[in-house]
Amino acid sequence: MYQRILVPVDLQEEDERLRNHALQNAVELCRFYNARLYVLTVVPDLGMPMVGDYFPQDISSHIIREAENLLHDQVTRHLPEDIDIQHIVAQGKVYRRILKTAGQINADLIVIPAHRPTLTEYFIGSNTSRVVRYASCSVLVVRLEIDSDIVCVR
Numbered sequence: 001m002y003q004r005i006l007v008p009v010d011l012q013e014e015d016e017r018l019r020n021h022a023l024q025n026a027v028e029l030c031r032f033y034n035a036r037l038y039v040l041t042v043v044p045d046l047g048m049p050m051v052g053d054y055f056p057q058d059i060s061s062h063i064i065r066e067a068e069n070l071l072h073d074q075v076t077r078h079l080p081e082d083i084d085i086q087h088i089v090a091q092g093k094v095y096r097r098i099l100k101t102a103g104q105i106n107a108d109l110i111v112i113p114a115h116r117p118t119l120t121e122y123f124i125g126s127n128t129s130r131v132v133r134y135a136s137c138s139v140l141v142v143r144l145e146i147d148s149d150i151v152c153v154r
Contacts, residue, residue, distance in 0.1 A: 022113035
């Protein structure tokens with residue numbers, strides 16, 4: 001059913017359990033369907049050219065190289081070798097790059113981690129809600145709830 005599964009990961013996420021839980025769900029789906037796994041991380045761009053003038057000229061390529069190294073390390077440490085995996089580093093707005101990458105690789109499924117929304121996200125929305133709303137493929141939202149010492153998985 002699924003041949004190409006995309007998992008966006010936030011390398012800056014403080015709770016590594018959230019990121020790893022989404023990856024492990026995607027790994028199980030890849031094994032079940034013999035699918036290819038695409039692991040995506042998105043780094044911010046510098047925005048307006050006026051902002052970019054305050055940074056060294058090669059800062060964007062440096063940020064992308066660092067993200068590639070971090071993503072490679074994350075995948076090597078947490079994902080098994082029996083899965084066909086491709087790393088992707090993109091630059092821009094997170095939800096737009098997730099949707100664009102899903103279209104470029106013709107993803108069948110996006111597995112995206114989510115946490116309990118903050119008050120701000122109720123009003124302006126989150127990247128996860130935008131991906132769910134606008135994706136042209138199926139989206140599996142993997143939520144990790146932490147209540148005191150108990151970790152609940154929905």
